[in-house]
């Protein structure tokens with residue numbers, strides 16, 4: 001593989017086309033000083049590489065790549081197709097996307113294209129053909145980077161060309177117009193189609209009249225598949241022209257982005273990579289970061305993966321954009337590595353001086369190199385170099401959390417029992433409780449093999465096909481422990497209710513039957529008989545084999561079970577039918593962990609993150625102290641961060657990090 005896998009990569013998006021040539025030599029020198037090993041070049045360079053339909057200019061890119069190769073810096077070379085140049089959309093206005101109200105979106109920002117447009121697609125593939133031909137053998141080339149953050153800005157186009165593509169997609173999924181009528185339940189509201197060409201994307205409907213939910217869901221599936229086709233088309237050109245060079249695209253694995261079905265996408269990537277940006281207004285964003293890293297590791301399915309972008313310090317696109325505090329960049333980087341990343345890259349190498357991102361931080365700040373940020377960057381590059389021995393090692397876990405983008409789409413469709421049910425909410429809450437206990441978590445797709453796990457968390461899995469419940473059932477009967485949270489198992493893959501009592505698909509597994517949902521009003525809170533409380537959701541639940549663990553004291557269904565436990569075969573299936581508060585969730589999860597025999601990575605306290613990576617007999621314990629006080633964790637070996645031997649325990653200062661190569665006295 002061209003990608004040098006024996007080290008941890010460090011680097012970022014590098015946009016030399018924004019700068020005069022005389023800056024490039026300094027860029028290379030500074031990148032070298034910072035220990036940069038990988039530069040992502042050309043993500044938004046289409047207009048520079050092809051200034052006119054019949055004119056390509058590769059000279060500048062040759063120079064950049066030659067310079068980087070000479071400086072020993074590898075290149076993740078972009079296909080530059082993320083944003084078409086103005087000449088293309090001027091000549092082909094139909095290549096611009098159309099929103100659900102029927103308005104064309106104008107160029108002038110980025111990523112304004114319709115993925116069905118032949119002009120855009122042909123232009124993109126012609127550029128990729130030339131790039132692949134020209135640079136396949138370039139000594140700097142480590143990886144190809146197709147597009148950029150697919151689904152960002154333009155996730156769905158509603159134009160007539162997309163409508164035609166949608167109809168073809170529907171035939172592939174449902175067979176014919178009758179199949180669509182069945183799947184979409186068009187007996188409702190006089191929606192029955194008599195011919196395929198009557199079917200449209202879910203464009204804006206009259207006020208207060210929701211578009212058919214399955215139509216909306218299928219359109220999201222279609223849009224994800226359509227973009228994936230574009231990725232695959234570019235990837236296939238690159239595979240043909242430069243066999244052996246891995247191809248990636250940067251995902252946006254965040255609990256704030258849900259435009260693509262990444263389980264389907266991940267299968268098509270040679271190396272999975274993701275962007276993760278902190279939500280600076282969220283005090284628990286570092287826990288979300290851990291969760292998303294676990295998710296990305298799941299997408300990589302045992303293979304290597306990279307953090308492709310984050311900000312070295314501030315971003316420019318949140319309402320308020322604070323700088324990272326001293327030490328935060330290092331903690332953010334090591335957190336990704338702790339969860340399995342073999343590289344940490346940022347957006348971008350040199351902060352821009354013009355354009356919409358001029359207030360976004362870069363490795364090289366506007367203020368230059370006599371700055372705290374630059375010193376932290378150089379220290380980080382050195383540390384990642386010294387941590388190279390962990391590359392290729394694995395994170396192990398006995399807890400799995402089931403996550404699904406399609407269930408997210410379904411869960412958050414309109415016309416549901418409560419607008420307060422947010423798909424990522426319970427996943428984050430349960431992951432956080434496990435994180436606080438120091439328990440490592442793998443994220444898996446619904447229906448994935450559960451071999452080797454002791455505890456499986458199934459949060460808000462609203463939509464499930466028929467294959468999922470039997471896998472969980474067999475897992476529990478065989479001795480596994482499962483916890484399912486409310487609004488799970490409710491509909492099938494076509495968003496049709498599973499009748500006979502909620503939670504449809506999981507009723508027998510959980511040994512309960514829910515007659516009616518009883519969601520709470522805004523701000524309403526119910527008391528639980530274990531002293532805790534809950535909000536958002538309750539339900540009128542009957543026991544059908546399970547035992548009650550916690551009951552409601554008040555609210556719409558006083559006395560009814562809120563948490564149940566079902567002994568089934570050799571295992572246990574828990575059901576949490578309400579949105580328990582943080583302390584109650586923590587208590588429940590601690591009990592589930594204990595009963596399932598799950599062990600933490602190391603004994604730690606909340607806010608002190610512990611993760612272990614292993615390779616054969618070797619292991620590394622990562623300790624990331626996110627708190628304001630020093631923390632001590634038991635371990636013996638050598639702390640690679642400080643270079644100091646550790647005997648019995650390591651003490652990590654507030655905000656600090658340690659990576660202990662474990663084993664005998666050092």
Ligand code: GAL
Nearest residue numbers: 148149275309311315347360
């Ligand atoms: C990412 C994007 C980059 C840059 C960055 C700024 O979403 O891929 O090109 O815009 O955000 O934070």
